[in-house]
Amino acid sequence: MQTITATNYSVYFNENGYEYLNRILKPELYSKIFIIVDGNTAEYCLPNFLAHLATNIEIEIIELEAGEENKNIETCLQVWYSLTELEGDRKSIILNLGGGVVTDLGSFVACTFKRGIDFINIPTTLLGMVDAAIGGKNGVDLGILKNQIGIIREPKAVIVDTDFLQTLDGSQMRSGLAEMLKHGLIYDKSYWNKFKDLSNLNTNDLDTLIHESIAIKNTIVSEDLTENGIRKALNFGHTLGHAIESYCLEHPNVKSLLHGEAIAIGMILESHISKEMGLLNNEAYHEIKYCISDIFEKVSFTTEAINQIIDLLIFDKKNEFGKVQFVLLEEIGKTKLNQTCSNELIHNAFTDYQL
Structure with a gap:
């Protein structure tokens, strides 16, 4: 390579x-x-x-x-x-x-x-x-x-x-796969499309996908090393994903999640928020939801857990002036930065995720 x-x-x-x-x-x-x-x-x-x-x-x-x-x-x-x-x-x-x-x-x-x-x-x-x-x-x-x-x-x-x-093992491979899926969702629809059917994936294919994923991240970072603009797009799925990961770390009685497993949930949730805010069309949302859900096992969250996850959002690194900042999708391959949303939309996203 x-x-x-x-x-x-x-x-x-x-x-x-x-x-x-x-x-x-x-x-x-x-x-x-x-x-x-x-x-x-x-x-x-x-x-x-x-x-x-x-x-x-x-x-x-x-x-x-x-x-x-x-x-x-x-x-x-x-x-x-x-x-x-x-x-x-x-x-x-x-x-x-x-x-x-x-x-x-x-x-x-x-x-x-x-x-x-x-x-x-x-x-x-x-x-x-x-x-x-x-x-x-x-x-x-x-x-x-x-x-x-x-x-x-x-x-x-x-x-x-x-x-x-x-x-x-398989869980560690899936954890990394979440970030590769993210790179397609935020930057390159043709790259995302390569993950719709992984049944015939071989070693050479994986090497090529890894190389492309690194190239996408490198292109974004090279434009904005200190994350004042476009590099924020790499945080898609991470605002809620990191809060979910932190919640699981805080509660040893809750099933622990690898980073990528939490980010996969975050990407579905933030895609739903994108749809509800009129940015992402319904067809694209369902494509994202079902593609990711086919790879990652669904996790259940109680209302109390969701409230605690929402409380953790205030500590996200992207926040400015006390406002929680989301990276949302306008379409597959295109993001919209510095977005805010209501707690009601977050609860609705969890509800839809768990259907």
Whole structure:
């Protein structure tokens, strides 16, 4: 697959990625390599990754506990202390080998350690490949509130090795698929149409879809790195999706949802709101609802749960002057930014989703 050029870095694929790594990981450029992993990637991905590295630089492994609940400042403190104890300096480099939690947190750690050291993201999940590792957003959660603390700074590079996808189960693959569906809905109807029938999807098809998804996100981010305009479109489904995800994190008795599973619900809900506000036609809404529902299992929400999810919306990062800002759809492939809606419309969207 062809390398994708971003504003200040490139996304390399498969063998090209390892060739790039071995070209730059030289003792004259870096003093020490720190590889950040979690318990899963340490077991299933790290051995294969190390087998591809050819460098004389000392390598240290820092392992995190897996799970969104560990994407917080407390974990950052542990990593900062580890970097210090292992004599990391300004010429150290961090390689983040993992899913969204590892790349988000590891990148944030790199941006803040010694006022910033180089880092490279090597995403090992589909979600990480098409979303979390791309675009320079780095950060952690504040309690149950998603990505409240962070910084925008692009990595030195991103390495996408699609062989890592063989380590994932179906739920993790679907989680990443949600972000790919989103890229079609907000930017490219022809890309969205490719997901209407996944029954004959093969490995080569998936690689092509991943490449296209990354290219779409990169195009949007390159126009608006700091999210003052068009980059907000990437938050479609995330205003309610993040609130749903936070609600599930706060209530251990409720079925936990992966990021993409929550975003899938958010996209259906926000598509319904788009329809009710006269932006999206009924046919397009039902196409979106049934396509996503065919892939993701429906989740039930009580009225009390919906009210608590609505209360969490005030903490969304897009909000301005105390108003909850939604990204809505005018049609498949076209968004309308900075929209507000009533709580009644949100309740109606949940009602329709659960039919």
